[in-house]
Amino acid sequence: MTTLAARLARPEILALEPFDIAAQANSVFTADAIKLDANENPFAPLVQGPLSQRINRYPEPQPAPLRRTMAALYGVEPENLVITRGADDAIDILVRAFCRPEVDAVSICQPTFSAYAHFARLQGARVLEMRLKQNFDFDPASFIEAARADPSLKLAFICSPNNPTGNPVPAADVLRVVDALPDTIIVLDEAYIEFSELESLAPEATRRDNLVILRTLSKAYGLAGARIGCAIGNVDLIALAGRALPPYPLPSVSIEAALAALSPSRRSVHEDRIATLKAERERLAKLLESSPIVRKVRSGGGNFLFLEVDEPEALSAKLPQPRHPRPLSPERRAWGSASQHRQRCGKCSSALLPSGYGWTKNRRAAAKWCATPRRRVSRSRLISTGPSRVGSTRAFLSSITCSTR
């Protein structure tokens, strides 16, 4: 019987022979083994210290210990999960495995994470852009209706909690879409779920033909630089998506970092940090709510906040300007300044993230600016919430308020 995944996959993916990689067996070699099959360098690596561990060898494509550890973390079996270079890479391989250029389509619900449309366009797939409701909640009925109108729709992305709004999508709404669109793969991005009150649908995805979950260690586990994420779903679908990966996708040091971060001894530290980030998010939300320039603060469930302000353009103009501004689409102009400002510059991170806010660079200059409204601090940046940063945020907001009047 042909599975749904096989029916939807690109013919090129179905025809691909999986890589025959000897590094699969890395774990059985001792450090001093003489290994000649992959033309590696036999000497100890030139780097020293913890980074040097077997780095002269190619890593296993899907290292079994990490696969087991991540599977246990997400409540699924190892074969239900393919480890990727961050959730970004999982989006990319899904699009490449299932979308034929200029034929197939993906759907997204705006405003949402930009990578879905980015990777779809890179592949030459069409992007159906639907809209969230006025209050930024997901509307399953209109999503289903629009999706049904396009028979070439292969992937439908739902982000919960949604970036940038933070709004959660209830599990019942996601499953309604899954049931209503049996010939489309619903990709539920749970990148921020650890900061929310939502239950993961990862175990459910293993029992469904057309539901895939994305998870990442970049956010809740603080490993953005290691680039470790995964796609979770039924065995056939995951095996097909994995064919779109390069032969050695995961750097050895990232594998080691992920295993160390997920070790049981780090569990309580992780949980404490999540609790702190959530508490700080709420504290900061209250502070921002009292600002006269903020109309509404949404703190639905990410490690960030989404601000609605009356005059996003005016506020954005007062924020430290990116060095490489690019024009804003009318869509983005409508969302509010925080997200808008962040979206302004893809090349440098000079931005106000929609998460919490603290000065990182050039604190002295920032403080001076706060004391003297109307002066711009070009090298200062604002970043995610940290416990000590709320004070500077208040100063920052009041300085904007002063200069707005």
Ligand SMILES: Cc1ncc(COP(=O)(O)O)c(C=O)c1O
């Ligand atoms: C909703 C969402 N999904 C996926 C990602 C990508 O995360 P990763 O670092 O795992 O590639 C991000 C990153 O900001 C995100 O906001």
